[in-house]
Amino acid sequence: MNPVNILNSDQLAITITRLCQQLIENHGDFEKTAIVGLQPRGVFLANRIVKVLHELTGVSKIRHGALDITFHRDDFRRKDTPAIPSETQMNFDVEGLNVVLIDDVLYTGRTIRAGLDALLAFGRPSRVELLVLIDRRFSRHLPVQADYRGRTVDAIASERVSVDWKETEGKDQVTLYATKKEL
Amino acid sequence: MSSLSVNHLLGIKNLTREDIELIFETATNFKEVINRPMKKVPSLRDITIANLFFENSTRTKLSFELAEKRLSADIINFSSASSSVKKGETLIDTVNNILSMKVDMVVMRHPNPGAHYFLSQHIDASIINAGDGTHEHPTQALLDAFSMREKLGDLQGKKVVIVGDIMHSRVALSNILCLQKLGAEVMVCGPTTLIPKYIESLGVKVEHNLKKALIWCDVANILRIQLERQDIAYFPSLREYTMMYGVTMEILNSLKKEIIIMHPGPINRGVEISSEVADSKQSIILQQVENGVAIRMAVLYLLAGKIERNS
Structure with missing residues (x-):
């Protein structure tokens, strides 16, 4: 099976704008809101969303940070090598804030569980929502669902969804790969 | 993704430059963790660590203990002043007794150079040198x-x-x-x-x-x-x-x-x-002193990652 393009650059831009409109609907002027991207890949999406929110609302200061979940993962010592962490940049407490956790792909839900755990180190948020670009449904290991989703994808376990960004891969796109050998 | 080339930290002599760089990179992240409002992460919650100090120490012992607690490990402490070593027990016997209580890692300070190397040949646990005589720290x-x-x-x-x-x-x-x-x-x-x-x-x-x-x-x-x-x-x-x-x-x-x-x-x-x-x-x-806690967290985290589960 050839790689399937799920979203091209234009479609991705439209989807992000739509997600931003939904955020504005619920969060207004973002006075009590923090946008938190999960390291490493969720941060690109979070940055993009903050940029678009800024353009749409004119609010110049939207709290946003990057959260690394490595030390909170539940698969430590189940892999051959320990996972190497990325940088956490949280310059604010989330005490009493509405937090929007952002990741690129929601798959088993384990990353989000670790993200919720890691977030508690920065205070008790009043509410936490989850925004994902791609929701791989029917593949959850934990009861985690997204509040905002860009595109829902049905993919089997052997397939892989990859989100590319202009900043790192040179092109905005979402692709579905069949990683296992075809029969 | 990478890991240390060693299973014990016996001395700098046994480390490669890549190992040192990896420890530094990991420590940078732990330094951010210990400056958070809540300074604790759950990575080592299923690991038990014995701190064996056969020689006096204040800073190193506190630093290791804090690093272990910040990683949520369970710890037991031992200092030779109040132990059976005074009653004539050998090092291997002392440590094996402690290990039969299901301990995964040993942080040890000992007055004899090479005590850690000797121990690493005889027991089944990850060993971290917290100072051996006039040899290494x-x-x-x-x-x-x-x-x-x-x-x-x-x-x-x-x-x-x-x-x-x-x-x-x-x-x-x-x-x-x-x-x-x-x-x-x-x-x-x-x-x-x-x-x-x-x-x-x-x-x-x-x-x-x-x-x-x-x-x-x-x-x-x-x-x-x-x-x-x-x-x-x-x-x-x-x-x-x-x-x-x-x-x-x-x-x-x-x-x-x-x-x-x-x-x-x-x-x-x-x-x-x-x-x-x-x-x-x-x-x-x-x-x-502040960096000491971050470095020790990194060493413990990276070595703990190499311990096999259920073994």
Whole structure:
């Protein structure tokens, strides 16, 4: 099976704008809101969303940070090598804030569980929502669902969804790969 | 994704440059963790660590204990003063007894050089050297180099002088090995009697004049005189040592540049370092202590990652 393009650059831009409109609907002027991207890949999406929110609302200061979940993962010592962490940049407490956790792909839900755990180190948020670009449904290991989703994808376990960004891969796109050998 | 090339931290000698870089990279992340409002992460919650201190320690023991607690490990402490070692038990027996309580890692300080290596050949647990006699003290060297790097960037070509009792110092040997692996030039400075004869074979420079050494260096790491390890008199009096090798504001001001002052502690104010120098802005003694916790968390995290589950 050839790689399937799920979203091209234009479609991705439209989807992000739509997600931003939904955020504005619920969060207004973002006075009590923090946008938190999960390291490493969720941060690109979070940055993009903050940029678009800024353009749409004119609010110049939207709290946003990057959260690394490595030390909170539940698969430590189940892999051959320990996972190497990325940088956490949280310059604010989330005490009493509405937090929007952002990741690129929601798959088993384990990353989000670790993200919720890691977030508690920065205070008790009043509410936490989850925004994902791609929701791989029917593949959850934990009861985690997204509040905002860009595109829902049905993919089997052997397939892989990859989100590319202009900043790192040179092109905005979402692709579905069949990683296992075809029969 | 990478991991350490070793299963134990016995000494800097056994580490590669890549290992050291990996420890530093991980420690940078843990430094952010210990500055959070909530300073604890759950990574090592299924790991039990025994801290075995057969020799006195304050800073290292507290630092390891804090690092272990910040990683959510379970810990048991032991110090030889209150143990069966006094009743004639051997090291292997003591440690095996502790391990049969299902302990995964051992952090040990022992007065005999090589005790950790010996133990690693006989028991089944990950061993971390917290100081073995006058041999090595790897986590101290790692945190020293990490602190230097925070101040100076890449250590390639940087000049570091270690001043004081080189002969009885495990910090000196570990520092020399670690700094050389990172590409720094190392000089040792002290009275002839406190500098081991073979030291030049490690590729370090030797200087007996403090001022000349300080003019040469970017960083001065000042060591304590280890009176408790000195069986004979190596110099006429402490007062004379202070006059020749005590680092004072006067001598620092006479240099044409600002060098970084480090000390692994405990400091003897007014002996090897004056109070003014210890409290000056050139001194990073307290940053070293903070970095110590982050470095030890990194070492524990990376070694724990290599322990197989259910074995």
